[in-house]
Amino acid sequence: MTSIRVTVWNEFRHEKQHERVIAVYPDGIHTVIGDGLKAHGVESVRYATLDEPEHGLTAEVLAETDVLLWWGHMAHGDVQDEIVERVAARVLDGMGLIVLHSGHYSKIFKRLMGTSCDLKWREMGERERVWCVNPAHPIAEGLPDYFEIPHHEMYGEPFGIPEPDTLVFVNWFQGGEVFRGGCCFLRGRGKIFYFSPGHETHPIYFQPEIRQVIANAVHWAAPTNGPRIFVENRKEPIEPIS
Amino acid sequence: MTSIRVTVWNEFRHEKQHERVIAVYPDGIHTVIGDGLKAHGVESVRYATLDEPEHGLTAEVLAETDVLLWWGHMAHGDVQDEIVERVAARVLDGMGLIVLHSGHYSKIFKRLMGTSCDLKWREMGERERVWCVNPAHPIAEGLPDYFEIPHHEMYGEPFGIPEPDTLVFVNWFQGGEVFRGGCCFLRGRGKIFYFSPGHETHPIYFQPEIRQVIANAVHWAAPTNGPRIFVENRKEPIEPIS
Amino acid sequence: MTSIRVTVWNEFRHEKQHERVIAVYPDGIHTVIGDGLKAHGVESVRYATLDEPEHGLTAEVLAETDVLLWWGHMAHGDVQDEIVERVAARVLDGMGLIVLHSGHYSKIFKRLMGTSCDLKWREMGERERVWCVNPAHPIAEGLPDYFEIPHHEMYGEPFGIPEPDTLVFVNWFQGGEVFRGGCCFLRGRGKIFYFSPGHETHPIYFQPEIRQVIANAVHWAAPTNGPRIFVENRKEPIEPIS
Amino acid sequence: MTSIRVTVWNEFRHEKQHERVIAVYPDGIHTVIGDGLKAHGVESVRYATLDEPEHGLTAEVLAETDVLLWWGHMAHGDVQDEIVERVAARVLDGMGLIVLHSGHYSKIFKRLMGTSCDLKWREMGERERVWCVNPAHPIAEGLPDYFEIPHHEMYGEPFGIPEPDTLVFVNWFQGGEVFRGGCCFLRGRGKIFYFSPGHETHPIYFQPEIRQVIANAVHWAAPTNGPRIFVENRKEPIEPIS
Numbered sequence: 001m002t003s004i005r006v007t008v009w010n011e012f013r014h015e016k017q018h019e020r021v022i023a024v025y026p027d028g029i030h031t032v033i034g035d036g037l038k039a040h041g042v043e044s045v046r047y048a049t050l051d052e053p054e055h056g057l058t059a060e061v062l063a064e065t066d067v068l069l070w071w072g073h074m075a076h077g078d079v080q081d082e083i084v085e086r087v088a089a090r091v092l093d094g095m096g097l098i099v100l101h102s103g104h105y106s107k108i109f110k111r112l113m114g115t116s117c118d119l120k121w122r123e124m125g126e127r128e129r130v131w132c133v134n135p136a137h138p139i140a141e142g143l144p145d146y147f148e149i150p151h152h153e154m155y156g157e158p159f160g161i162p163e164p165d166t167l168v169f170v171n172w173f174q175g176g177e178v179f180r181g182g183c184c185f186l187r188g189r190g191k192i193f194y195f196s197p198g199h200e201t202h203p204i205y206f207q208p209e210i211r212q213v214i215a216n217a218v219h220w221a222a223p224t225n226g227p228r229i230f231v232e233n234r235k236e237p238i239e240p241i242s
Numbered sequence: 243m244t245s246i247r248v249t250v251w252n253e254f255r256h257e258k259q260h261e262r263v264i265a266v267y268p269d270g271i272h273t274v275i276g277d278g279l280k281a282h283g284v285e286s287v288r289y290a291t292l293d294e295p296e297h298g299l300t301a302e303v304l305a306e307t308d309v310l311l312w313w314g315h316m317a318h319g320d321v322q323d324e325i326v327e328r329v330a331a332r333v334l335d336g337m338g339l340i341v342l343h344s345g346h347y348s349k350i351f352k353r354l355m356g357t358s359c360d361l362k363w364r365e366m367g368e369r370e371r372v373w374c375v376n377p378a379h380p381i382a383e384g385l386p387d388y389f390e391i392p393h394h395e396m397y398g399e400p401f402g403i404p405e406p407d408t409l410v411f412v413n414w415f416q417g418g419e420v421f422r423g424g425c426c427f428l429r430g431r432g433k434i435f436y437f438s439p440g441h442e443t444h445p446i447y448f449q450p451e452i453r454q455v456i457a458n459a460v461h462w463a464a465p466t467n468g469p470r471i472f473v474e475n476r477k478e479p480i481e482p483i484s
Numbered sequence: 485m486t487s488i489r490v491t492v493w494n495e496f497r498h499e500k501q502h503e504r505v506i507a508v509y510p511d512g513i514h515t516v517i518g519d520g521l522k523a524h525g526v527e528s529v530r531y532a533t534l535d536e537p538e539h540g541l542t543a544e545v546l547a548e549t550d551v552l553l554w555w556g557h558m559a560h561g562d563v564q565d566e567i568v569e570r571v572a573a574r575v576l577d578g579m580g581l582i583v584l585h586s587g588h589y590s591k592i593f594k595r596l597m598g599t600s601c602d603l604k605w606r607e608m609g610e611r612e613r614v615w616c617v618n619p620a621h622p623i624a625e626g627l628p629d630y631f632e633i634p635h636h637e638m639y640g641e642p643f644g645i646p647e648p649d650t651l652v653f654v655n656w657f658q659g660g661e662v663f664r665g666g667c668c669f670l671r672g673r674g675k676i677f678y679f680s681p682g683h684e685t686h687p688i689y690f691q692p693e694i695r696q697v698i699a700n701a702v703h704w705a706a707p708t709n710g711p712r713i714f715v716e717n718r719k720e721p722i723e724p725i726s
Numbered sequence: 727m728t729s730i731r732v733t734v735w736n737e738f739r740h741e742k743q744h745e746r747v748i749a750v751y752p753d754g755i756h757t758v759i760g761d762g763l764k765a766h767g768v769e770s771v772r773y774a775t776l777d778e779p780e781h782g783l784t785a786e787v788l789a790e791t792d793v794l795l796w797w798g799h800m801a802h803g804d805v806q807d808e809i810v811e812r813v814a815a816r817v818l819d820g821m822g823l824i825v826l827h828s829g830h831y832s833k834i835f836k837r838l839m840g841t842s843c844d845l846k847w848r849e850m851g852e853r854e855r856v857w858c859v860n861p862a863h864p865i866a867e868g869l870p871d872y873f874e875i876p877h878h879e880m881y882g883e884p885f886g887i888p889e890p891d892t893l894v895f896v897n898w899f900q901g902g903e904v905f906r907g908g909c910c911f912l913r914g915r916g917k918i919f920y921f922s923p924g925h926e927t928h929p930i931y932f933q934p935e936i937r938q939v940i941a942n943a944v945h946w947a948a949p950t951n952g953p954r955i956f957v958e959n960r961k962e963p964i965e966p967i968s
Contacts, residue, residue, distance in 0.1 A: 088356075092357060092358055092402070094620070111356060112356040112357075113356055114330075114353060114354040114355055114356035114429065115334060115354075115429050115430055116334055116430055129902055129903075129904075131882075131883045131884075131903070131904050132883070132884060133883050133884060133885070133906060134670060134884075134889065135672070135673045135884055136578070136670040136671070136672065136673050136674055136675055136708070137670065137708070138708050140708065141708040142708075145883070145884060146883075156857075157857045157858070157859050157871070157872075157896065158857075158858060158859060158860075158861055158871060159859070160334070160430055162404060162407075162427065162428070162429060163407055163428060163860065163892065163893065165404075165405055165649075165650065166649065166650075166670070166889065167889065167893065170883065170896055170904045170906070171904070172898060172899075172902060172903065172904045173898075176855055176898060177855075177857070177898065178855075178857050178896045178897070178898045178904050180859060180896070185404065186404070186405060186618060186620040186621065186650070187356065187357050187404060187620070188357055188358055188402055188619070188620065189619045189620050190620055191620055224620070224621075224622050224624065224625040224626075336862070371660055371661075371662075373640075373641045373642075373661070373662050374641070374642060375641050375642060375643070375664060376642075376647065376912060377642055377914070377915045378820070378912040378913070378914065378915050378916055378917055378950070379912065379950070380950050382950065383950040384950075387641070387642060388641075398615075399615045399616070399617050399629070399630075399654065400615075400616060400617060400618075400619055400629060401617070405618065405650065405651065407891075407892065408647065408891065408892075408912070409647065409651065412641065412654055412662045412664070413662070414656060414657075414660060414661065414662045415656075418613055418656060419613075419615070419656065420613075420615050420654045420655070420656045420662050422617060422654070428860060428862040428863065428892070429862070430861070430862065431861045431862050432862055433862055466862070466863070466864050466866065466867040466868075572840075576841060576842055576886070595840060596840040596841075597840055598814075598837060598838040598839055598840035598913065599818060599838075599913050599914055600818055600914055644818070644914055646888060646891075646911070646912070646913060647891055647912060649888075649889055669888065670888070670889060671840065671841050671888060672841055672842055672886055
């Protein structure tokens with residue numbers, strides 16, 4: 001068991017409008033992600049969604065969140081800039097952030113990356129394989145060399161991100177593309193993990209390997225209590241110039 | 243000689259208002275930086291400043307610029323957001339960007355880094371040493387293990403940037419601090435170099451080693467004609483799921 | 485409390501020969517490092533030294549070691565190549581390795597880095613400051629922006645290592661140098677941390693901040709149970725060419 | 727035209743023994759690689775092979791080589807350790823090194839990486855696609871988002887290398903694997919590029935995109951005249967402790 005406090009944020013629009021998504025995630029993608037975390041011993045999981053006041057991400061909620069997960073897709077533009085800045089500040093101050101799938105194009109991810117976050121994509125439900133390229137990394141804990149997702153949307157390179165501080169997974173697609181699908185970034189006092197699987201029409205978040213990766217990522221991204229940035233004056237005597 | 247087209251952008255406010263700065267840079271910091279580049283064989287140098295229309299950075303100017311240098315300090319807030327986005331888009335599309343000294347806190351650098359870009363600072367005119375930690379890097383070309391700046395403002399860690407894609411210089415300060423003073427970042431199709439020396443009251447940009455570093459950085463940051471991002475459809479036959 | 489199994493390896497020659505070292509570490513540097521770990525809740529600490537059979541690093545000992553610490557200086561050449569290869573293989577298979585101070589020039593560190601591991605040095609007992617440049621990293625946990633070592637040997641750049649996968653500490657020296665003093669490397673399934681403080685004539689390993697860093701590093705370097713490398717055959721049907 | 731002095735080293739055994747290889751490279755793989763470089767304006771190309779005295783890599787040859795290319799496969803064990811150390815020293819002193827295909831398992835590459843350099847492999851002549859993941863890098867100059875190799879040996883992850891300082895290409899294989907096929911490493915004063923295409927039974931080194939990558943890599947890896955490592959004494963007055 002762990003005392004890490006997780007908030008799973010979901011746009012939660014597809015699940016109210018699209019039959020194919022409702023069939024897979026009737027109570028929302030966030031609840032299935034949360035169930036996966038609970039099954040891995042993460043006890044403190046709360047949810048927040050776009051249509052709540054302040055998108056459910058008040059200063060209080062963020063202050064009590066160690067790791068925030070982010071799933072969004074069709075309504076990135078509806079997220080208020082002020083909330084994006086609030087989340088960004090909290091990440092730089094130490095809160096972990098796990099951005100899932102189409103969240104690559106969310107305001108918060110683009111804000112923290114500083115790049116286009118563009119990618120190629122294709123929806124044909126093709127086969128995907130997630131290969132581990134960094135077996136020493138804690139996010140790879142307990143996972144095999146590769147695992148399969150039977151049917152998924154293709155995401156392809158070039159992916160418009162900064163080179164990850166550590167690359168953990170590279171994904172293969174049946175149709176001929178590759179994708180850096182598991183990427184770690186350290187930013188300020190915070191840790192960010194981007195993980196590409198998770199299209200809303202496929203039951204990705206029920207899959208055991210996916211749940212393992214996300215649970216590992218939550219543990220990796222939980223904040224440390226490291227150094228605080230403070231300004232002091234000189235440490236050695238200096239003779240100022242006139 | 244090289245055909246790299248450089249634009250040196252300068253805020254150009256200190257040099258109109260502050261006696262100590264006028265004494266060092268009567269015609270503006272940008273002209274001295276430009277003179278240094280010309281002395282290193284960079285023939286095509288133009289200038290742009292904050293108080294020109296569109297800050298001198300029209301779409302035409304940027305389209306004809308291979309590498310943009312950026313010096314700003316007291317008026318970061320006066321740079322229009324629209325121009326910042328225009329420059330950011332051009333960098334991600336391949337234009338090199340060299341950010342100097344207090345430009346660490348410019349809108350364009352913070353926009354592209356996605357982090358606080360905070361640092362410690364102290365103005366006492368103390369001694370600084372710039373140490374090379376990556377002798378294989380082209381920006382270190384022709385430079386010794388270290389060189390000195392006799393009097394400079396201190397910039398200290400923690401510096402709120404992403405971990406550089408390559409760290410080239412680490413600076414030592416007489417008063418007891420260190421600073422990652424020469425940092426390379428690849429972003430999209432563009433290359434970014436941050437170089438910390440250059441306080442406006444010291445004749446830093448006349449110093450031969452500084453001029454060497456900046457000329458090296460211009461050559462490193464010049465765009466290649468690498469791959470363009472385009473979206474195609476599938477490369478292998480896929481049987482779609484129903 | 486943690487169940488991480490640590491082995492502290494020490495050359496253990498200075499402490500038998502040099503009065504100044506005996507005065508600081510009468511029972512060996514390794515025991516003081518071990519005491520520091522125990523004070524941080526690491527219960528399982530054993531020791532191994534150069535003059536034991538197989539340098540105390542039998543296959544059995546290594547198989548039961550999660551993290552190995554390495555201190556050596558005057559007798560690097562006496563370490564048998566066969567044992568070096570045994571340790572290297574174990575690191576690549578997942579055992580953490582923490583290399584301390586003059587261990588930068590040990591056979592095992594040079595073997596795993598592939599580079600010269602050269603550095604500048606000077607023994608005058610000058611002041612050193614250890615600055616954190618990556619506050620998000622778990623090895624920085626609980627530490628301030630910087631801490632001081634009152635008297636220490638100088639280690640200076642250029643340091644002949646691969647660029648670290650993550651740089652955590654940069655050290656300042658009174659005499660004018662800087663040094664990348666806290667460096668993380670992922671190699672195979674193993675994690676390596678180099679930490680520069682620890683000259684044998686100064687009571688470095690009694691210092692609380694040093695003990696904190698080493699304890700943090702032990703936790704960071706402990707192996708995960710991530711993917712195993714195995715060879716399989718094809719995953720998709722391929723029509724072989726004739 | 728460029729004045730970079732290139733030496734192409736080839737094991738040159740397959741081409742004397744195996745019919746299928748002789749059919750593709752009757753004069754040796756090295757001559758075809760050299761022809762590709764000459765077609766890209768690299769005028770100074772010489773060759774060296776395993777069965778020459780000192781494998782053709784005398785101190786004189788290495789001193790006059792700016793960039794060394796390395797192709798080996800069936801006789802890695804026949805390369806003398808002394809020559810390996812000579813090449814390694816020259817790389818750390820600034821000579822560029824480009825390791826091709828099965829050279830991943832050469833003594834020189836393993837020596838400089840410090841890791842296993844293991845990978846998965848399968849010979850079925852399947853389709854491969856080389857994707858660029860870092861369009862800003864000079865080795866990607868002039869290349870499209872991806873290019874195809876119609877028939878090639880599969881190389882798959884996990885690839886037992888240090889995380890590259892810059893990852894340029896990731897390769898897709900028809901049979902279901904991915905591979906980090908274009909990897910940059912800075913080591914000492916030298917630059918190393920590993921490029922995976924080049925199995926001896928396929929006419930890979932005649933392919934225009936492959937020739938472009940190798941020519942780009944030669945330009946990238948050519949040495950700079952950066953800082954030399956030298957030891958000095960103190961730069962600031964220090965009061966030694968007694």
